[in-house]
Amino acid sequence: MWLSHPSLSTLAIWQASGNRLISLAPTDILIIILYFVMVLGIGIYLKNFSNTSDDFFMAGRDMSAWVAGLSFLSANLGALELMGWAAAAYQYGILATHFYWIAAFPAMVFLGLVMMPFYYISNTHSVPGYLQLRFGESTRALSGISFAFMTVLMSGINMYAMALVMKVVLGWNIHFSIWVSSLTVAVYVTLGGLYSAIFNEVLQFFLIWLGALAIPILGLIEAGGWNGLVSKIHERVSGDYVHLWAPLGSFSSNPMGVNWAGIVLGLGGVIAFGYWTTDFLVVQRAMTARDLRSAKMAPIIAAYFKMFVPLIVILPGLLALGLLPYKLVPQSATGPGMHSYNEVLPLMLARYCGPGLLGLGVTALIAGFMSGMAGNISAFATVWTYDIYRPYIRKRESDQHYLRVGRWCTILGVIASIGTAYLVTHFQSIMDYMQALVSFFIAPLFGTVILGMLWKRATNKGGFWGLLAGTVSSIAMYTAALIHPDWLRYIALSSDAKPMAENLYRALWSWLICVGVTVVVSLCTEAKPAAALKNLVWAYTDISNDHDQPLYKRPLIWGIGVGVIFAVLQYIFW
Amino acid sequence: MDQPLKDSPVHHIHHKMLPVWFFIGILLLVYGIIILYVGIREFSHPAPVVLASYHASIWGGSILIFLGGFYTLRYWPRRQR
Numbered sequence: 001m002w003l004s005h006p007s008l009s010t011l012a013i014w015q016a017s018g019n020r021l022i023s024l025a026p027t028d029i030l031i032i033i034l035y036f037v038m039v040l041g042i043g044i045y046l047k048n049f050s051n052t053s054d055d056f057f058m059a060g061r062d063m064s065a066w067v068a069g070l071s072f073l074s075a076n077l078g079a080l081e082l083m084g085w086a087a088a089a090y091q092y093g094i095l096a097t098h099f100y101w102i103a104a105f106p107a108m109v110f111l112g113l114v115m116m117p118f119y120y121i122s123n124t125h126s127v128p129g130y131l132q133l134r135f136g137e138s139t140r141a142l143s144g145i146s147f148a149f150m151t152v153l154m155s156g157i158n159m160y161a162m163a164l165v166m167k168v169v170l171g172w173n174i175h176f177s178i179w180v181s182s183l184t185v186a187v188y189v190t191l192g193g194l195y196s197a198i199f200n201e202v203l204q205f206f207l208i209w210l211g212a213l214a215i216p217i218l219g220l221i222e223a224g225g226w227n228g229l230v231s232k233i234h235e236r237v238s239g240d241y242v243h244l245w246a247p248l249g250s251f252s253s254n255p256m257g258v259n260w261a262g263i264v265l266g267l268g269g270v271i272a273f274g275y276w277t278t279d280f281l282v283v284q285r286a287m288t289a290r291d292l293r294s295a296k297m298a299p300i301i302a303a304y305f306k307m308f309v310p311l312i313v314i315l316p317g318l319l320a321l322g323l324l325p326y327k328l329v330p331q332s333a334t335g336p337g338m339h340s341y342n343e344v345l346p347l348m349l350a351r352y353c354g355p356g357l358l359g360l361g362v363t364a365l366i367a368g369f370m371s372g373m374a375g376n377i378s379a380f381a382t383v384w385t386y387d388i389y390r391p392y393i394r395k396r397e398s399d400q401h402y403l404r405v406g407r408w409c410t411i412l413g414v415i416a417s418i419g420t421a422y423l424v425t426h427f428q429s430i431m432d433y434m435q436a437l438v439s440f441f442i443a444p445l446f447g448t449v450i451l452g453m454l455w456k457r458a459t460n461k462g463g464f465w466g467l468l469a470g471t472v473s474s475i476a477m478y479t480a481a482l483i484h485p486d487w488l489r490y491i492a493l494s495s496d497a498k499p500m501a502e503n504l505y506r507a508l509w510s511w512l513i514c515v516g517v518t519v520v521v522s523l524c525t526e527a528k529p530a531a532a533l534k535n536l537v538w539a540y541t542d543i544s545n546d547h548d549q550p551l552y553k554r555p556l557i558w559g560i561g562v563g564v565i566f567a568v569l570q571y572i573f574w
Numbered sequence: 575m576d577q578p579l580k581d582s583p584v585h586h587i588h589h590k591m592l593p594v595w596f597f598i599g600i601l602l603l604v605y606g607i608i609i610l611y612v613g614i615r616e617f618s619h620p621a622p623v624v625l626a627s628y629h630a631s632i633w634g635g636s637i638l639i640f641l642g643g644f645y646t647l648r649y650w651p652r653r654q655r
Contacts, residue, residue, distance in 0.1 A: 027608060027609075027612050030608065031605060031608060034601065034604060034605070035601070038597065038600075038601050041597075042597055045591075045592070046591070048591075049589045049591050052587065054587055055587055055589075060587035060588065060589060061587070062587060062588050062589070067594060198594075199594045199597065202594045202598065203594070203597065203598055203601065206598050206602065206641075210602070210634075210637070210638065210641075214630050214634060218624070218625050218628065218630060221625060221628065222624060222625055290588075350623075351623065351624050352623055352624055352625060352630060353623060353630065354612070354616060354621025354622075354623050354626070354630070354631055355612050355621060355631075356608060356609035356611075356612035356613065356631050356634075356635070357609060357630055357631055357634050360605060360609065360634070
């Protein structure tokens with residue numbers, strides 16, 4: 001998940017420190033070229049099916065649960081994620097796995113079982129669209145404009161990060177990477193819309209798994225299995241790097257500087273629920289499912305695969321900790337011949353993969369970056385067209401008009417992303433600020449949406465002022481900690497807290513403030529009539545309980561299944 | 575003054591298109607053939623990697639061919655009704 005993930009900030013100072021990490025053979029180049037040919041071919045093929053705005057923005061709402069689910073997961077499984085969390089695993093040990101387990105399963109299952117029905121039954125195009133139906137125009141405007149602004153910037157940052165990684169890892173020219181990737185994304189998303197984005201995300205899912213799977217398999221063989229790896233880690237570093245919960249008793253007993261309450265309430269609670277249930281980038285994928293049961297199943301299917309992503313992300317980091325004959329250092333400490341934490345994944349790839357497999361691994365990284373851009377651009381085009389252009393600029397135009405606007409939006413979004421990428425090239429601290437900027441909106445937005453869905457008494461004014469108060473309070477806490485770093489102890493409730501804890505607790509407080517203000521303002525304003533809340537609020541929505549389905553098709557049963565796997569994994573690695 | 579415009583409902587549209595699995599199958603199959611070929615060559619030109627004796631490219635190429643072949647055949651257009 002994007003929030004708190006270390007790569008984004010550390011990448012900002014990740015400069016090429018000499019020679020490239022990996023040299024590609026002609027076979028590897030061929031594999032990369034074939035990938036580009038395939039994504040462009042898919043875009044050209046899918047243009048034939050993007051004939052209406054619902055095709056272009058919602059993929060015809062005809063995706064199966066599997067396609068929607070894998071796309072839902074892939075939208076979050078970008079290359080920055082993989083490289084960043086592999087680096088975090090080297091730095092913090094298995095604690096980084098919390099971002100894949102407790103920060104995923106409960107929220108994803110909750111989205112599928114509780115929230116997805118409202119998004120789906122309300123028949124809207126977007127999360128801001130739901131907010132408009134539930135809380136009115138001003139809440140939609142606040143959410144839509146901030147989301148459109150952020151997605152296009154995030155796409156640019158993704159583009160820049162890819163160019164930087166390709167420069168460090170492969171020695172490629174930074175302009176070459178930016179222009180080739182952005183033109184490819186522009187072509188295939190403009191032609192096929194969300195169809196293209198989803199097809200390429202599912203393709204990326206396979207490439208990432210198959211491209212990275214050699215590392216954990218060969219790594220565990222080299223280490224002598226899990227027990228051998230644990231012994232090697234204990235020989236090389238002091239501290240607890242192999243337990244999930246045992247070191248979380250206090251802020252000072254683990255390298256992350258966070259305690260169990262921050263992980264459970266801040267990460268697993270507010271941040272995870274905010275991200276997975278209200279970030280339109282991922283929710284859009286589930287909304288494309290062909291029926292309600294598929295829409296509910298999509299995030300649950302994704303949760304199963306998310307549980308096993310640590311195999312290809314966290315385990316390589318731990319393997320590097322136990323096996324690499326040299327020590328990786330923080331970026332700021334790198335010198336000639338030294339490598340930083342961020343280089344863990346490419347280093348491990350080069351350690352085990354010869355020509356061919358190496359090309360597949362690099363292709364997986366490129367695919368991860370490009371589908372990250374495509375995901376942001378397609379979500380931007382949808383929100384811009386439906387939540388900004390249509391309600392505020394041209395209200396009653398033909399479907400073909402909005403389809404054309406969507407295509408132009410895609411091109412403009414790519415151009416804006418390229419601009420952002422070059423802006424970041426000159427002002428790299430923007431990456432840090434952007435990460436914070438995104439976090440300002442997500443946690444309070446979850447407060448607004450969940451109250452809107454579950455509490456019929458929430459009013460338009462309550463929703464708007466709650467969202468605004470939560471966002472402003474988050475910005476205020478961030479600014480306070482920036483100006484007075486010692487104030488962190490008030491935000492995170494401990495003088496031993498580290499920046500990671502600040503992110504978690506800031507999200508928690510801003511969510512509580514949003515909920516508190518929404519409740520108070522709602523109780524002071526006139527309630528909405530029941531007719532205006534039909535299919536928007538729990539009390540006035542007839543949600544299928546799937547009892548007509550056989551057990552093995554019921555989302556609840558699959559949700560319980562992923563919960564059992566989660567519990568077993570926590571027990572094993574406690 | 576104009577009334578606020580409500581979001582228009584989404585329509586379900588079903589197209590007869592090649593499924594994504596077919597494209598995945600084709601790409602994996604081609605990748606598998608390339609990687610298996612490289613893996614066979616590595617018997618005479620070993621790659622400078624750790625655990626080269628395990629011939630990861632042979633295994634990887636074979637898995638890709640199996641997966642890619644399965645998806646390609648399963649979703650081949652002529653086999654669709």
